[in-house]
Amino acid sequence: MLSKREVFDGVPEEYLSHKERYENAIRNSVVAFSLVRKMQEEGKTSINNYRDVVGGLLGSSVLRDGSPLGLHYIMFMPAILNQANEEQQEKWLPRAWNCSIIGSYAQTELGHGTFIRGLETTATYDAATKQFVLHSPTLTAYKWWPGGLGQTANYCIVVAQLYTKGQCHGIHSFIIQVRDEETHMPLPGIKIGEIGAKLGLNAVNNGFLGFDNYRIPRTNMLMKHAQVLEDGTYVKSRHSKLNYGAMVFVRVVIVFDMVNYLSKAVTIATRFSAVRRQCQLKAGETECQILDYVTQQHKLFVSIAAAHAFRITANKLWLTFNEVNEQLVEGNLQRLPELHALACCLKAVTTADTAACVERCRLACGGHGYMMSSSLPLTYGLVTAACTYEGENTVLLLQTARFLVKTYQQLDSKALTPTVAYLKTAAAERFCVGWSNTTEGIIRGFQVVAMRVIIMSTFNEEVQEMSRTVSPQLKEVLHQLVDLYCTYWALEKLSDLLLYTPISQKEVESLRLRYEETLTNLRPNAVGLVDAFDLRDEMLQSTLGSYDGRVYERLMEEAMKSPLNAEPMLQSTLGSYDGRVYERLMEEAMKSPLNAEPVNYTFHKYLKPFMQGKL
Ligand SMILES: CCCCC/C=C\C/C=C\C/C=C\CCCCC(=O)SCCNC(=O)CCNC(=O)[C@H](O)C(C)(C)COP(=O)(O)OP(=O)(O)OC[C@H]1O[C@@H](n2cnc3c(N)ncnc32)[C@H](O)[C@@H]1OP(=O)(O)O
Numbered sequence: 001m002l003s004k005r006e007v008f009d010g011v012p013e014e015y016l017s018h019k020e021r022y023e024n025a026i027r028n029s030v031v032a033f034s035l036v037r038k039m040q041e042e043g044k045t046s047i048n049n050y051r052d053v054v055g056g057l058l059g060s061s062v063l064r065d066g067s068p069l070g071l072h073y074i075m076f077m078p079a080i081l082n083q084a085n086e087e088q089q090e091k092w093l094p095r096a097w098n099c100s101i102i103g104s105y106a107q108t109e110l111g112h113g114t115f116i117r118g119l120e121t122t123a124t125y126d127a128a129t130k131q132f133v134l135h136s137p138t139l140t141a142y143k144w145w146p147g148g149l150g151q152t153a154n155y156c157i158v159v160a161q162l163y164t165k166g167q168c169h170g171i172h173s174f175i176i177q178v179r180d181e182e183t184h185m186p187l188p189g190i191k192i193g194e195i196g197a198k199l200g201l202n203a204v205n206n207g208f209l210g211f212d213n214y215r216i217p218r219t220n221m222l223m224k225h226a227q228v229l230e231d232g233t234y235v236k237s238r239h240s241k242l243n244y245g246a247m248v249f250v251r252v253v254i255v256f257d258m259v260n261y262l263s264k265a266v267t268i269a270t271r272f273s274a275v276r277r278q279c280q281l282k283a284g285e286t287e288c289q290i291l292d293y294v295t296q297q298h299k300l301f302v303s304i305a306a307a308h309a310f311r312i313t314a315n316k317l318w319l320t321f322n323e324v325n326e327q328l329v330e331g332n333l334q335r336l337p338e339l340h341a342l343a344c345c346l347k348a349v350t351t352a353d354t355a356a357c358v359e360r361c362r363l364a365c366g367g368h369g370y371m372m373s374s375s376l377p378l379t380y381g382l383v384t385a386a387c388t389y390e391g392e393n394t395v396l397l398l399q400t401a402r403f404l405v406k407t408y409q410q411l412d413s414k415a416l417t418p419t420v421a422y423l424k425t426a427a428a429e430r431f432c433v434g435w436s437n438t439t440e441g442i443i444r445g446f447q448v449v450a451m452r453v454i455i456m457s458t459f460n461e462e463v464q465e466m467s468r469t470v471s472p473q474l475k476e477v478l479h480q481l482v483d484l485y486c487t488y489w490a491l492e493k494l495s496d497l498l499l500y501t502p503i504s505q506k507e508v509e510s511l512r513l514r515y516e517e518t519l520t521n522l523r524p525n526a527v528g529l530v531d532a533f534d535l536r537d538e539m540l541q542s543t544l545g546s547y548d549g550r551v552y553e554r555l556m557e558e559a560m561k562s563p564l565n566a567e568p569m570l571q572s573t574l575g576s577y578d579g580r581v582y583e584r585l586m587e588e589a590m591k592s593p594l595n596a597e598p599v600n601y602t603f604h605k606y607l608k609p610f611m612q613g614k615l
Pocket residue numbers: 050051054055058070073074075105107108113114115116117147241244245247248250253254257336337340388389390391392395396399402403406
């Protein structure tokens with residue numbers, strides 16, 4: 001098994017070229033996902049519960065900047081489970097599950113990502129041959145972004161506008177082979193490659209895909225929800241948005257992902273803050289730990305509380321997701337809009353907050369936080385991408401707003417679904433809720449704010465759940481975290497509270513004092529709280545956050561690994577753009593060294609043996 005950082009004669013991956021990063025990612029991924037296959041064979045993971053296993057691997061040090069095989073598990077397989085009929089699942093799932101085919105998910109195009117009803121790729125049914133003809137009518141119709149598609153996947157789910165009998169029926173999903181299974185060469189009518197270097201996730205091998213009147217069998221349209229019969233008759237789905245199911249699933253999974261990244265970043269920053277001594281609280285004294293500064297506590301402690309809040313929320317969202325999907329199977333679509341709104345809101349809020357908190361953790365570590373070896377810049381690159389993919393955050397919050405406004409408009413005529421029932425209470429109190437500086441008082445205040453602006457999501461604290469299952473000592477600390485999280489956001493959103501609740505100036509002042517008291521109360525447990533995330537050094541991969549606190553020795557050891565300390569010069573930088581966006585993006589993509597060859601050597605050396613179960 002490859003050791004976690006030994007690649008290319010011991011050169012850490014930060015110093016690899018773009019092409020070497022990809023080749024290294026393939027080597028690491030086939031080894032890592034062979035473990036998943038071994039667990040499958042031993043019955044330790046199944047097609048319905050591999051999320052934790054794959055999620056753990058994708059967040060691990062072995063695949064620290066993503067994996068070309070990630071989308072296979074994250075979207076290709078869930079899309080088959082969610083949108084293929086039984087016959088199609090029998091045909092495709094076993095091959096996907098044992099990785100004898102590697103898939104991706106191709107929805108976004110050069111010209112469209114958010115407005116998916118505007119996608120340009122067409123799938124036109126030819127009844128004479130019982131085939132669909134896939135075509136990219138323009139450059140902007142090229143699929144752009146699908147993970148793993150550049151040089152790795154040989155199949156993918158393609159989302160295209162379905163035409164039959166001269167009529168367009170909107171976007172539908174198709175499973176399409178894009179490369180030869182033996183040679184890995186792109187099939188005739190397929191134009192494919194990778195899109196080039198990105199801010200982060202440079203091991204994911206995001207690709208582009210164009211079709212030139214490419215034919216597939218009718219039965220390659222995923223037909224669980226809608227169908228096209230042999231004569232071209234279109235049978236529509238019970239609900240037009242059931243085809244969006246794969247996106248809802250990934251939005252739910254992303255919330256769990258944010259818990260992992262936020263826990264990692266705040267562990268690194270808190271431990272470093274306990275080791276780092278800088279300046280004196282009183283002249284003549286020894287320099288104090290920077291963790292003793294209230295300003296440092298203000299930067300970090302709310303991230304500890306947020307990691308717990310997000311974990312509780314993610315678990316609750318996962319329960320809701322499974323409940324609603326069980327109801328969908330029984331034909332009950334009643335809670336689908338609520339699930340969509342929840343998944344949109346929580347994906348947007350947790351990714352935006354995590355990106356902000358990870359950046360704050362980096363800033364809290366001074367210059368050492370800016371080092372790649374701290375792992376904080378890499379973590380930021382990973383989480384900030386999540387604000388964009390799987391639905392850009394602004395757009396997803398608008399979806400939630402749309403649902404809340406609609407719910408409010410039906411407040412008196414329709415039973416409310418569980419997660420918006422608070423709107424009834426807030427409405428009943430006619431916004432004149434009395435203010436109290438308690439956790440419950442703050443939550444109620446936000447419910448009133450939400451009621452008024454109908455775009456704030458409310459924060460469901462699971463305090464009762466904690467009091468049943470934890471010791472008095474732990475309960476006290478967890479309550480401190482709850483208090484911290486609520487008072488932090490009450491102070492952050494003070495303008496709303498002042499506008500819409502009767503909070504008084506005196507109460508704001510005591511809220512501020514209470515906030516600082518809570519920081520002080522949490523200080524003695526801060527390192528213990530991040531130790532409780534139980535993240536091994538191998539996971540953190542950080543010179544600043546290692547458990548033993550040997551920060552400076554590690555910084556120097558890592559610095560000495562730079563080839564710059566052994567050689568005079570390294571690569572140059574790339575050219576800039578002239579404003580012709582799509583053509584320039586494609587021209588830049590074609591500069592990638594990966595696109596210079598039809599098939600990278602790692603296919604024959606690693607990927608093919610892995611897919612044939614010979615590794
Ligand atoms: C399993 C292993 C896990 C491992 C975990 C490890 C790692 C972490 C995980 C993930 C990270 C890694 C990789 C990420 C890969 C990312 C891949 C992608 O990015 S795939 C592409 C994603 N693209 C999008 O998300 C596109 C965003 N746009 C949309 O979703 C839609 O365009 C829209 C914004 C929702 C608008 O759709 P539309 O225009 O059709 O609808 P509207 O007219 O706005 O609304 C009409 C109506 O429909 C309702 N609705 C909309 N969507 C849904 C839905 N999904 N479900 C249910 N209902 C929906 C909407 O509410 C309206 O209802 P009403 O008001 O009643 O009319």
